[in-house]
Amino acid sequence: MAFLEMTEVHKRFGGVRALAGASLEVDSGEVHGLLGPNGSGKSTLNKVLTGMVRPDRASVTIDGRAVRIDSPSDAHDLGVAAVYQQLSVIPHLTVRQNLVLGVERRRAGFLRDGGAVEGVGEVFDWIRPGLATAVTLDTPVGRLAPGERQLLEFAKAALRRPRILVLDEATASLRGDQVDLVFSRTRELAEAGAAVVFVSHRMDEIRELCQRATILRGGHTITTVTMERTTDAELVDLMVGDLASSAVARAAEIAEERRPEPDRSGEPLLEVEGLTGPHLHGIDLQVHPGEIVGLGGLQGQGQSDLLHALFGAAPAASARVAVDGREVHPRRPHDAMAAGFAFVPGDRDSQGLMSKRSILENLSVASLRDRLAAGFWVRMDRERASASEQVRRLAIKIGALSDDVSTLSGGNQQKVVLGKWLVTRPRVVLLDDPTKGVDVGAKQEIYRIVREMTAQGAVVLLNSSDDEELVELCDRVLVMFEGRIRAELVGEEISPSSLVEAAVSAPVPVGPSPSPTTRASLPDAPDSLKGDQR
Structure with a gap:
């Protein structure tokens, strides 16, 4: 049995069917890709897992136990954390305050010991190579560059010591060296036992990080493939599927319906x-x-x-x-x-x-x-x-x-x-x-x-x-x-x-890539993040 199992996940938004019996299985210690064209249901499936969207019907099992996730609080209690492309950091708060937001120590509803959380310094050091040298725990987040704020989102999720980590387009705003840093940390979390669900628009990132990938189309799960045994052309065919087989017939229909070619002369x-x-x-x-x-x-x-x-x-x-x-x-x-x-x-x-x-x-x-x-x-x-x-x-x-x-x-x-x-x-x-x-x-x-x-x-x-x-x-x-x-x-x-x-298809380079020496010099994950996988 897989560590995470989601089956028969259904969700409608008004007249739009976002998920129609989708499923996903991810093993402990695995980085698992989630692929599909626009509107295939990837983000909705992830939001069901993180409690951001309540499904119409779903069966979710974590570590062999059936669970119900009705809210982000439920997901947090189950050890699920997420990093999205959309930032949730608060600019006028410091790096430290953003990191501990939502997990501060409390007693009877009041902050305890100033809300201090164990491991903040360690997780900050963990992302330190991707930040400007002037950035400290006391720096207001509003002074950080977009890529640095995205790294902070990743650190926030890591500080929660997740058993399941969802990375949904979380590398979109990062430079090449920052992407490399996130990949290194993600592998370390997986090696410590976390199950990671990874969504990216960059096919080369899916190939570099993921062992397997599940393909969604039209709210359905089409199949799960082993990345090293599947070519890019096969992945595209799986994502397009029936659309490709009907493309010729539909092209003929559209040719008849299409307006006269505009004059571009x-x-x-x-x-x-x-x-x-x-x-x-x-x-x-x-x-x-x-x-x-x-x-x-x-x-x-x-x-x-x-x-x-x-x-x-x-x-x-x-x-x-x-x-x-x-x-x-x-x-x-x-x-x-x-x-x-x-x-x-x-x-x-x-x-x-x-x-x-x-x-x-x-x-x-x-x-x-x-x-x-x-x-x-x-x-x-x-x-x-x-x-x-x-x-x-x-x-x-x-x-x-x-x-x-x-x-x-x-x-x-x-x-x-x-x-x-x-x-x-x-x-x-x-x-x-x-x-x-x-x-x-x-x-x-x-x-x-x-x-x-x-x-x-x-x-x-x-x-x-x-x-x-x-x-x-x-x-x-x-x-x-x-x-x-x-x-x-x-x-x-x-x-x-x-x-x-x-x-x-293969992307245009968007920033400097770190050398192998730079990658080897990255510090290890803090022990506090390796030890508690619940």
Whole structure:
């Protein structure tokens, strides 16, 4: 029996089935890879294990004992710790305070001995080679670089002496030498008896660290393979699976449905040169009138960052951006809107809608300025007429315009987000996962709206976590990896298998790699972390 066994794990989020009977087995002392395309269920399965997501149904066994994990507290009590790509450190607290947060010594609800935790100094020394020389336990975390903060997340997890450690894209922001440090420490934890689940978008990391890997697809577990006996091509085939076998037939259908090839002989409508930002490195692209250009690759490779930067919602530097041949400088969303940009964010609840306001107000907010009487009077008859036109045009199912937008279904809410921008007649439409969490019917309606925009001469940049969506909608796909464009697929080259293959093929080096001497000089894991594996 494996040390960790998860079977028949089911989870739905509304109409979306994230897990459909998935399973995972990891042995004590093993570093086990978890692979799958976007939307396969990897993160959801990990969050079930760490108590971040409560499954609809699941059987979990740890060390031969059936357990129930309903919260992060339950997971912690069972010896499960996790490191995610998203940071949880608190910038205004010190390194020491962040390390012990949540595991401080307490008595009757009060801190004991100042909350001191055994092993803090040792675990800090453990990650010390990856930190700047000026960093101490008393340094505020806000002064640390992103990679150093990620190392701190790893140290926080290690301090909890985990029996099970989940590393979910935990190396994405690290330099090569820092990755090497994390790998060394992860091996030491595994040698001490921990079971490690490792998710990475870098295939070479999976190969270097993992003995076995489990492949997920569509919420199902496909198989578990031994890495040294499985080629990259075989892994891609397992991740794509039925999509690959049906790609030829689907390509024929899409060829019939596909709009006429856009004319790329003229001047581009959108030009971007040398766009650089916190997670972007010299992005160059051109998009011609009527084109839908997808941003592919595994999620979190800079796709959303690129859209936010173009809309002035994230910092960017060293860039030339031009629309219709005229240079624009979108340093804030207002600038981008004035230049003809529209942006549909990935999180409609927090970024796309005013959930406590009416459908009318949500449909009007982006274009209200254009309908003001005498520059500042709001005429409600104009607002109702404009909103009613968008409801009719987009087939939005509503009760009344005065109803809160939160009363609508997810698909109809997303149509409202799109509808508010249609009124502005945008030249450049930025779509960040626009159909996430909507049903099949709503997806097709949104696809129709997107095609209608390009038929009127607009260009669309589309980030999607659904490769099938990129295949169905896009004229071209730019595959991104760690903030760079690494490949371009055009027309019939776009298929589920080609997208996955481009996303997981050998990566571009992203930082200095340590020499063998540097690796050999890393200090051993502290005894306090080796001894307590419960």
